[in-house]
Amino acid sequence: MTIQLSDVGASVSGSHVQFGIYLPGVTPGRGYSVEAFAIHLDDQFDPAVPAQSFTMNYTGGPHDLWSANGPLTGPGNFGAAGLHLYRYRLLRNGNPVVFAFADPFAREAGPGTFSAFTVGGTPFAWTDGSYQTPALQDLVVYELNVDEFAKDFYGVIKRLDYLSSLGVNVLELMPFTNVKEDTEWGYTPLAYLAADDRYGGLQGLKMLVNACHARDIAVILDAVYAHAHPEFAYNLAYEATGLPNPMMGPFVGEFFPGRPGTDYSKEFTQDYFKIVNQYWLDELHLDGFRYDYVPGMWKSPTGPGYAKLTFETYQYSKGIPRFQDPAGHSRIIQCAEHLPDPRGVMSSTYSNTAWSNELMDKMADTAIWRYVDEQLAYLFDPQLTGYPTHYSNPATGDSFPVAPFQYVETHDNPRQLARIAPSELRDLIGERYGDRSRFYLLQPYAIGQFMGKGVPMLWQGQELGENWGMAHWGLGRNLYPRDVHWEYFYDQYGQALIRLYRRLGQLRKSLRAVNASGPFFYVNDASHRSQQVIVFWRSVLATATEPEQYVLVYLNFSEQPQEIWMQIPKAGIWVEQLDHGEPTPQPDLVANHAGEWCPVTVPSHYGSVFLL
Template identity: 30%
Template structure:
């Protein structure tokens, strides 16, 4: 495989080098504006074309003409200020004054992640709008933000998974320099940045890469479009394209880690999988910069091969999301049994998700009608990111309801407490920390109205098997879907918001500072069920915590014996009036042999 930088790069003498992979072309010309240039590029090995040009400045628009016919934007464009169909823009991504030389990243096991969508996180819908809220997040205790994809997509409103220029930062959010400013400011405030990237497909509009080369494979399929070619003819250079993309984000934008979207839709039967190559490249970069970079996969396979070391036959990624934790806790909290929740809903499954991250680790799934998953026995707790909500689980509902709107205020507190006492890396979904009740919808704004119509019809079909009994869904292409998905904020004016925010702040403080909770050790843990109640015991050395949780939604108070030796003091009670609860009824101190009463939809945490 040729390792080649493929986006325009400024050289030391201020010339720019242009490189494009176009094996399908017999000739390639660079067409530039201001200055106006039409220059034939030089052919190189493996289908590459290159050219060094003088007199080009940042801001110059350009396109590539193929075989003297049509011209197209650069597949590795760094900027598309006029949209996905128009000329690319030359920018110098090295022309930024970084002030984060002392930054070394947050250890994965100490991360408190916070997933946000740039367009709906603030009223501005920009990176500047995120910067304005960083002190708020730091005060909450968040030390890592995860941005939904920022690659250029068509239109103004989109989740980001329809990106068609993986190297270009969406101009509506502020573009490349504003993203750099956000990352630099985060690092100054002690906050890491993880970027969601899509390496399994391109979006449907403005996708011109097939005119240049064999970017797609006809051997497989995905729900979102043609899969990328990682194991067929000319796949080496497709791999280089995405490996260079990952390196650019971490090396040039100082991104601390990448969340890899739907790796189960990345098909590669080469001797060395693209995921393994990606991990190797970031390991090399880490050695050069003396800073760690993290790769976290989203997968519906429950396959630890992605996060196992190379020596154990794995791909060497650092972590992956645990959907099983979400499904187990959601089904227990809401009693939903449709769709993939058909497989969940028992207390034993939540216990297993807490203890092992995967519920389905070689078990038969009624929903999937097959056996799937494998054991996490040899994988540590920090390799699994857990959550009770995220953009997918909320936004792919017919009405975009958040957990608090599907259960109760007290249940939402219990679920949050359960997440933070579990031995994994916790992730919040924006607004969850104060009990946001605005929905989060799926939204698009393609320039092609027919495409918008097809998206709307497609969503209606999807909902027929999951939420068909609950009225009409909002049209994803409507401005309403986007505007209603924005966070409401106004925390200081809403007592419920204030109490939930303070509750989350306390949970995060315990997770970060308690000597037991701060270590995601899934081996030093026991958990027992009592109906819909749980007793979670964790320890490190001579320090212990006990968490009593009652998921019963009836007026059923749970009685649990305290069988540990020694005394324990209460460090959190979700029923406290501090958190807008009905008031504490459990003792501040417990001794061996006592019976603890746990209110419905409540969590108590004790420690020695």
């Protein structure tokens, strides 16, 4: 690896600041020179205080390093404690070629396209030394956008107890690296190593991760490694010079034709994202990555793009204590958004999980057309639809469990209520809200999602009956704010759903039989499907300290209560769990012998979960 983070970015040592940037092919012999400009944040709009200029020296090396080291003294507040903003300027024969561009190696960011560094302050004191990343089979994921969920990292910290009450032990944070626009999902990065200042920057992110780890909650980054903002340094500089671009090329995939994307056939690109991942693991203690749009990074199952990056990241994680599993593998979370082939990417790369839209889309179809079929039942156990349960690499000896994320809503799609129960109300871009009075349509799917196999994932506000619509294309998708309607928490619909989700989260956490990879038996009965009901059961063997456990699940997707007959797999008193302890609980189930035919009446658009 030829990229060295110690050479690049901005760093403060004593009374001096050092700048460094790799610009392959940009050399003095071609007439080029580089300058850095910096100013204290408090002086940014003071006309009497100019930015400090630093002439960069050409150091050379395999990636043509430019660097400067200068004193932290100057007019105004320059050099005083606090955030300093900086950018670079590229010149040829003394004339600006690119007037200003952000540092692709900056560890901090300011507003807009400014990179940043901090003078003063004390090193962050981590307290997560004993923390262990949760095992794959125990994961419950919550996807959130920091701005829409709680405005900044500090706001998310205040809601961690709320998330814990849902059984959540992984936060999948939508991209938090700095972007140019204030309202932005984060999918056009300007720098890959800097947390956005709007969210609380580097310090705020460290505080969030540390607070999550104190509650045994993992944190993963939605990593946007297939494309960048048009003003990303390696877009601007090489478009202006016409020199061969060391990192960017044509975007690969169906989006943004003709726009720049990362080119993984280039060694610089491979090294860049390798050190980016290592930085997030080492410096920010992240637990892994959800890789956005893997087709844009894909070369082959053994190629230099996505496959190589996840392999090298996995190998690196083996040396980090929080990832060590007693079975000998690393618990790092590497989730692929490879929607064309989630099974293939989990079978052939070091991805221990993946996004898949199948359950979400099937939910919309079955809810709209009011039917139940075998395919819906199979989707509650991804193994029945061809997903692997383990990945093994004979060449390295690596082996670890795998399971897809199971979700019914994501940031990329309208809320399910907007799809299956649209109202007449529309938002400012003309998209319909969902009718929240029909929240009950969501309930059996939620029960199946948590009681089935795979890794359950919630999209922020799903548990409250959030009902935003979504434009299919254009700026209305990722430049339109959709803040969580926290007032829904207090109304009758939100209260009903949050009660159910909290109970499901508690069951997922406490029941050994209910996890991502344990046994799953679908009761394939045509009479059940005619009643729009699905029944399955799960079990786990006894251990030296814990007894055998059975969980029997009924899901009713119909408009009426349904009396369901089936042969109960084991004798005993089966205690209903969803309403256990409520004023009017569902009755328990008594089977006098294994295989006894017993009826269970399941409420409309709801379910029953029995524990033996």
